[in-house]
Amino acid sequence: MGVTKTQIFTDKQNELAVIFKVLANPARIAILEYISKQEACICNDIVDEIGLAQPTISQHLKELKSIGLISGEIEGKRVCYCINLERWSAIQEMLNTFFNKTKTNCC
Amino acid sequence: MGVTKTQIFTDKQNELAVIFKVLANPARIAILEYISKQEACICNDIVDEIGLAQPTISQHLKELKSIGLISGEIEGKRVCYCINLERWSAIQEMLNTFFNKTKTNCC
DNA sequence: ATTTATTATCGTAATATTGCAATATATAAA
DNA sequence: TTTATATATTGCAATATTACGATAATAAAT
Numbered sequence: 001m002g003v004t005k006t007q008i009f010t011d012k013q014n015e016l017a018v019i020f021k022v023l024a025n026p027a028r029i030a031i032l033e034y035i036s037k038q039e040a041c042i043c044n045d046i047v048d049e050i051g052l053a054q055p056t057i058s059q060h061l062k063e064l065k066s067i068g069l070i071s072g073e074i075e076g077k078r079v080c081y082c083i084n085l086e087r088w089s090a091i092q093e094m095l096n097t098f099f100n101k102t103k104t105n106c107c
Numbered sequence: 108m109g110v111t112k113t114q115i116f117t118d119k120q121n122e123l124a125v126i127f128k129v130l131a132n133p134a135r136i137a138i139l140e141y142i143s144k145q146e147a148c149i150c151n152d153i154v155d156e157i158g159l160a161q162p163t164i165s166q167h168l169k170e171l172k173s174i175g176l177i178s179g180e181i182e183g184k185r186v187c188y189c190i191n192l193e194r195w196s197a198i199q200e201m202l203n204t205f206f207n208k209t210k211t212n213c214c
Numbered sequence: 215a216t217t218t219a220t221t222a223t224c225g226t227a228a229t230a231t232t233g234c235a236a237t238a239t240a241t242a243a244a
Numbered sequence: 245t246t247t248a249t250a251t252a253t254t255g256c257a258a259t260a261t262t263a264c265g266a267t268a269a270t271a272a273a274t
Contacts, residue, residue: 009133024127026116
């Protein structure tokens, strides 16, 4: 099979899983950390910084964009990727809600 | 290729990615939520609760155990799965540290 | 000792993800 | 207009993940 049975879970559970999935890759973690470290607006020094090919980075950026974590602004022939602070905080809060809600033991 | 290049990232980045990966599945989210909801100790009503086959649930439990999120205690012929509160909080803190550290914009 | 119930493991099919070369697209510079 | 530079898309190979049937392992019950 190999396909997750999303139908049997709640929207919230699926939404959380999608967010975790986007974050579940060291390259994407590294990209986020690198973007946030930059003083000036980010363009693709990311390719130089991280040791992956340009198409690979481009694909990872697309996935980060897919859940709104970052946004890309075109600046001439370059693109400036920035962290979407509003979404960033919303996601952090969502994860904390999950962690707090589920902080109960049984044994 | 299909294999993540872990060598080029830091241990911390890889560790975070592994944690996110374990959480990146709605069945595992649902299992965690279900376990935490239970008054009494959990056994495998999980299979009845979630709509997945027993081997599939068993495999998901194994993955949750692999990062220490839950622990299984044998009780006769049944196994009681509980959330490991210490590890749970440690991971929550780890994720918050990541989110706080990376909470900088650029544009 | 045999049966029954619970959980784990193995093997496998279907699908998803990762990464890259080749190529396309778009804009700036010459 | 041609060339150079930056980024995105396509296609593909390698590997990982998801799910389940079959089966093994374990322990209680008979």
